[in-house]
Amino acid sequence: MAKAGSTSGPTRIQREKRKTIFEAALDVFSEKGLRGATLDQIADAAGISKQNIVYYFTGKEAIYSELLESLLEEWVSPLRDLSEDGDPLEEILIYVSRKMEMSREMPRESRLFATEILHGAPRLGNMLTDDLKTLVDEKAAVIANWMVEGRLATIDPHHLIFSIWAMTQHYADFDLQVQAVLGPVRSDTRFEDAEAFIKHMLVRTLHP
Template sequence: MSRARSTRKLTRIQREKRRAIFEAALDVFSEQGLRGATLEQIATASGLSKQNIIYYFDGKEAIYSELLGGLLETWIAPLRELSAEGEPLEEILTYMRRKLEMSRSMPRESRLFATEILRGAPLLDEILHDGLRKLVDEKAQVIAAWAAAGRIAPIDPHHLIFSVWSMTQHYADFDLQVCAVLGEARSAGRFGEAEAFLTT
């Protein structure tokens, strides 16, 4: 649980320190996972003392929980924007491009989310089974309606969404592998190549 007092507005310095803690924790958690991370590592990475970290948060679990809560909302935002009123192909491609851009610009966040899923998602279980499932079902109905109307080819909408996730997030979660396989010459353009391929 965060020690930040919800009834008291944080000062500018307190907000800056919390941002520094979150930024450092994101680095540490995305590399070490929750179990491997320590408050000492977060303190060192943030440039703050361990006591300063403890002033704001009850422990590393509290930092991790807040990070994940904000991350999930960011992660699903592009799916929320998929519109039934739009042109189906453009809506699907826009969703894919937004997810790929998130992998390019937010690789640590992607790895943090993937790590949480791999450890059984104990902190996200309720959100995944309620909020995320409801949103995916809603957007799957939109895609299914497009297919039923002949606007796109018949396709399983849930597996289409899963495919977008796997094809885009791979470039964040397995970036080291992607770069090793492509080699130095092609690695710099990997996201542009990926977008062209996935669009086709």
């Protein structure tokens, strides 16, 4: 929790300062993880003093926890928006598009979550088993109902969601590997090509 602020809420300058700290921390944490990161590195990346950061946050752990919590909601928003009232295939393909867009535009966030999970998710544990599980179960039930209605081929809906995560987030978490294998020419269109491939595969798999 930030130290600064009053009952009337943070000022514009305070909000901007916290945003600057979060942006710098995201760079540092996504590269070095929580253990490898230091307040000095975050201060250098933000272009402000370490003392200024301590004015807003008690330490790097506080920045990390608040950053993760705020990003998780944004990260799951495409799944939350999957609508049971829409066309099943169209809704799933829209979900793929939004996940690919996030992999292209938010690689630091993806790597931050991946690093947290690989370290046992000590700061996301409750959110994963409560909020995220509830959301995934809800959307898996929607997909399962589409399958019962004959609008999609019958497969495991949970593993369908996991597979979409794996296929799309790979292009954020392992982007250097993807570019190295594809080479400079094909790398220019790697996200567009990947999205087209994933959609083609899912259409063939899910068409009733």
